[in-house]
Amino acid sequence: MMVALLIEHVCKALQELYRVNCSAEDVFNLDSSTDEKFSRHLIFQLHDVAFKDNIHVGVYTRNRNFRLYKSSKIGKPVALEVAEDNKFSLTQSDISEENQYFLSSLISNVRFSDTLRILTCDTSQENKQKQVEYFSSTSTSVENIEGFQGSPYPEVDEFVLSLVNKNGIKGGIRHWNYFFPEELLVYDICKYRWCGNIGRAHKSNNIMILVDLKNEVWYQKCHDPVCKAENFKSNRFPLPAEVCLLSLLKEEEEFTTDETINNETKNPHKPSSSMLSKGILSDPDWDNGIDDAYFLEAIEDAELADAAENNLLSYNGVDEIPDELIIKVLQE
Structure with a gap:
């Protein structure tokens, strides 16, 4: 329920801020949870759009990489697998399911097309205010969005x-x-x-x-x-x-x-x-x-x-x- 709600809010924000249509079927939902820790990777595979910058440099420093599908951390037995509630749809019948999942997990695997739009994130004060107003109107608890402000360490x-x-x-x-x-x-x-x-x-x-x-x-x-x-x-x-x-x-x-x-x-x-x-x-x-x-x-x-x-x-x-x-x- 929590993951589905997050996906719903992100999809609404993409529509509101960038006029990008997407749904849970466009989100590759990967799970690496254990009994001690909840861990999900949500990869939004958008159609004919891509962000100019899609990496948070405070998270993915030169010593960190985005995990690959079915990979595990060094010394850890838990791999990154398709989540049970994953609704991501596979569309290519001539490619194996596993191959499609792997390619879909590559966050920089963006196909070029004549209609491809490159999105940028406007960090101006005016746009920040618009984003706050948007989340205030669509979320039942704004504090859940604003409260995670720790450093990458x-x-x-x-x-x-x-x-x-x-x-x-x-x-x-x-x-x-x-x-x-x-x-x-x-x-x-x-x-x-x-x-x-x-x-x-x-x-x-x-x-x-x-x-x-x-x-x-x-x-x-x-x-x-x-x-x-x-x-x-x-x-x-x-x-x-x-x-x-x-x-x-x-x-x-x-x-x-x-x-x-x-x-x-x-x-x-x-x-x-x-x-x-x-x-x-x-x-x-x-x-x-x-x-x-x-x-x-x-x-x-x-x-x-x-x-x-x-x-x-x-x-x-x-x-x-x-x-x-x-x-x-x-x-x-």
């Missing part, structure tokens, strides 16, 4: 929450940004202002936690003008083994979020497996806008980390990339 999210939930203070994640080429996660923290530079909590400015997955370390920066002027960056601390990238690649988590890379998180009250779907989204004392310098600093950290790996720069920050160059990169 839930184990790292939980670790960061453990850093800001201590000594009686319940901090949360207000926003995250993932620089996927450098594998750098930048977390904008709320309700936790402890700063390693001054040895106490800031009175009004929030902090950031940066997680360098490539080098398996984390460190703290903050929004305070004085700390920014000093270019403060805390010492780098090693990540726990269970949240390091090599460990995460062995996990059986399948991330299927379809939000953009810049996602707003709901503030959790405690770190748990569902921590990012519960909590407070806005608070007059904490809902400050993220300033542009924060993104510049994050990209600077990513550039330096990447350069250090190639022996071009060192982590001591002596030969840092000029701000002009960083701004140019942002504009491009």
Whole structure:
């Protein structure tokens, strides 16, 4: 019932936003569930249309691939099979059923035709508002659509929450940004202002936690003008083994979020497996806008980390990339 409802809503959204007609018979429904975990792959095989970009770069990084039909994860016995409630229709009588299923599972297997339409996703504020209005009018529970705002690495999210939930203070994640080429996660923290530079909590400015997955370390920066002027960056601390990238690649988590890379998180009250779907989204004392310098600093950290790996720069920050160059990169 849950899968059928999701398919129904996606079909309605495709019709409303792109004038694309589809039904459950156009959706290849694959199942890889176990007694411990529910797992489905829904592949919408649309007719004469294709999205220009159909991969979420926060999910399918260079270390992850979309699973093939009847494949299993390394060391796991459960394969990706046709679901019992699959309604996908096979149309070619001259090709075997298994062959058709396999070809239908290839998400980039798009046949060219003279009538092929290439769809793009409009991320403008006006279109975002239209999408919110659409889902508000077609869904009985808008919260079920808006509430899944965690990063592509839930184990790292939980670790960061453990850093800001201590000594009686319940901090949360207000926003995250993932620089996927450098594998750098930048977390904008709320309700936790402890700063390693001054040895106490800031009175009004929030902090950031940066997680360098490539080098398996984390460190703290903050929004305070004085700390920014000093270019403060805390010492780098090693990540726990269970949240390091090599460990995460062995996990059986399948991330299927379809939000953009810049996602707003709901503030959790405690770190748990569902921590990012519960909590407070806005608070007059904490809902400050993220300033542009924060993104510049994050990209600077990513550039330096990447350069250090190639022996071009060192982590001591002596030969840092000029701000002009960083701004140019942002504009491009």
